[in-house]
Amino acid sequence: MNVLDFQGFKTRKEKIVMLTCYDYTSARIVQESDVDVILVGDSAAMVMHGHGTTIPADIEMMCRHIESVARGAKDKFIVGDMPFLSFRQSRTDNMHAVASVMKAGAHAVKLEGIEGNAETIAHIVKSGVPVMGHLGLTPQSINQLGGYRVQGRGQSAAETLLREALACEQAGCFSLVLECVPEKLAAEITETLNIPTIGIGAGVHTDGQVLVMQDMLGLSSDFKPRFVRQYLDGRAVLLNAFNTYASDVKSGNFPTADESYGQ
Ligand code: KIV
Numbered sequence: 145m146n147v148l149d150f151q152g153f154k155t156r157k158e159k160i161v162m163l164t165c166y167d168y169t170s171a172r173i174v175q176e177s178d179v180d181v182i183l184v185g186d187s188a189a190m191v192m193h194g195h196g197t198t199i200p201a202d203i204e205m206m207c208r209h210i211e212s213v214a215r216g217a218k219d220k221f222i223v224g225d226m227p228f229l230s231f232r233q234s235r236t237d238n239m240h241a242v243a244s245v246m247k248a249g250a251h252a253v254k255l256e257g258i259e260g261n262a263e264t265i266a267h268i269v270k271s272g273v274p275v276m277g278h279l280g281l282t283p284q285s286i287n288q289l290g291g292y293r294v295q296g297r298g299q300s301a302a303e304t305l306l307r308e309a310l311a312c313e314q315a316g317c318f319s320l321v322l323e324c325v326p327e328k329l330a331a332e333i334t335e336t337l338n339i340p341t342i343g344i345g346a347g348v349h350t351d352g353q354v355l356v357m358q359d360m361l362g363l364s365s366d367f368k369p370r371f372v373r374q375y376l377d378g379r380a381v382l383l384n385a386f387n388t389y390a391s392d393v394k395s396g397n398f399p400t401a402d403e404s405y406g407q
Contacts, residue, residue: 147221166184187283208247254277295323295324322344
């Protein structure tokens, strides 16, 4: 998979499968899977570091995760998130941030919002770095949005989102994440744009889907929005393994002779 393949997926009406990943061990498993694209999202701040929002993510945090994932998933297309305000600095600082993410092993960067970012996106793209856009619920703007809620409801908000999506395409984005957008609006945007859309909480008509790994594995027990499908009750599976181990140790059932070294 490379950046040009995204367009082929849209043309063939083949869905793009994107999954977040943040560490080497998981990346090795994703590498063997049918997942097309890995997103090292700034959601790492929440699911890997326990923060309440993505705002504490910074370039250093993102680069450590991207490096680990790149070591584990050598053949996957990796998108690295540009963290909070890292692309709202001077052009020089923006480009240093982009360079760090790409040198860490990403093949493209993802950047939230278009308002005030169009020139930056165009400059990054013209510098040879593919940019994935991200509209709808943009978690880095949570303080502005006033909460995690569906975006683009009502005619005026829908028109704004469609206009912004076109602006992302015009600025040179090769694809666009639509997060928490009504299904009909996501379908309209997908139909209108030439570049593929990748949805999360945006219905079935987008050109691809993305989920946060911890959510789809059922590891985020306190977080279950309607758009997440759990493919594993990971929390129960892990808890059972931890408790069985604890019980085996306490009862003297672990280790056995086979699990110990002889003379
Ligand atoms: O950081 C992230 O995981 C994301 C996805 C939710 C699209 O941006």
